[in-house]
Amino acid sequence: AQSVTQLDSQVPVFEEAPVELRCNYSSSVSVYLFWYVQYPNQGLQLLLKYLSGSTLVKGINGFEAEFNKSQTSFHLRKPSVHISDTAEYFCAASTQGGSEKLVFGKGTKLTVNP
Amino acid sequence: KAGVTQTPRYLIKTRGQQVTLSCSPISGHRSVSWYQQTPGQGLQFLFEYFSETQRNKGNFPGRFSGRQFSNSRSEMNVSTLELGDSALYLCASSLARDRGRANYGYTFGSGTRLTVV
Numbered sequence: 539a540q541s542v543t544q545l546d547s548q549v550p551v552f553e554e555a556p557v558e559l560r561c562n563y564s565s566s567v568s569v570y571l572f573w574y575v576q577y578p579n580q581g582l583q584l585l586l587k588y589l590s591g592s593t594l595v596k597g598i599n600g601f602e603a604e605f606n607k608s609q610t611s612f613h614l615r616k617p618s619v620h621i622s623d624t625a626e627y628f629c630a631a632s633t634q635g636g637s638e639k640l641v642f643g644k645g646t647k648l649t650v651n652p
Numbered sequence: 653k654a655g656v657t658q659t660p661r662y663l664i665k666t667r668g669q670q671v672t673l674s675c676s677p678i679s680g681h682r683s684v685s686w687y688q689q690t691p692g693q694g695l696q697f698l699f700e701y702f703s704e705t706q707r708n709k710g711n712f713p714g715r716f717s718g719r720q721f722s723n724s725r726s727e728m729n730v731s732t733l734e735l736g737d738s739a740l741y742l743c744a745s746s747l748a749r750d751r752g753r754a755n756y757g758y759t760f761g762s763g764t765r766l767t768v769v
Binding site: 572574579580581582583584587628630639640641642643644645 | 765
């Protein structure tokens with residue numbers, strides 16, 4: 539069975555500092571990986587996705603993530619955060635060649651302080 | 653291009669009642685999935701429909717059901733509501749075609765916030 543673990547439930551940072559949100563996955567087969575962001579009282583917005591190819595994936599709003607198969611990780615990074623990046627971030631996985639179902643991590647609440 | 657539209661945005665129901673939530677996917681998207689989001693359990697998969705057929709189902713009781721129409725619009729129904737059904741229900745649509753093809757990713761709606769009292 540698939541599982542996704544987000545190692546930090548809350549990450550506070552100061553504005554313009556770099557940030558890394560950690561995500562590990564567990565699966566016996568190859569997976570697709572996603573990062574979503576959720577602002578208060580809204581749905582999920584796709585930041586980026588890894589399907590295949592280059593392990594460094596660039597997304598919207600200056601975010602990027604690196605797929606590391608040996609460490610089964612897909613950490614999200616941003617070199618300089620803004621107040622507007624304050625939100626909850628979810629890592630998700632689905633099985634290649636299988637169901638369209640997404641398995642989500644528990645989320646990481648990113649708070650950017652001035 | 654219109655996004656995924658969920659109606660209503662907010663609902664308050666009484667225990668024992670039933671409720672129907674609606675989701676209109678992005679035009680051309682034939683796959684529609686439903687998720688339940690609660691503070692305790694996080695985001696959990698309910699079911700997925702593709703071309704009016706349920707392709708996959710999560711681990712929820714039979715009180716939770718859904719359907720998809722020929723125009724890809726989807727509804728989910730919860731019967732005999734319980735307090736624990738209070739949650740944000742999210743719908744997601746995808747361009748995904750046959751199972752096993754490349755995953756195009758999912759676009760989520762803003763959700764329906766259901767409160768059971």
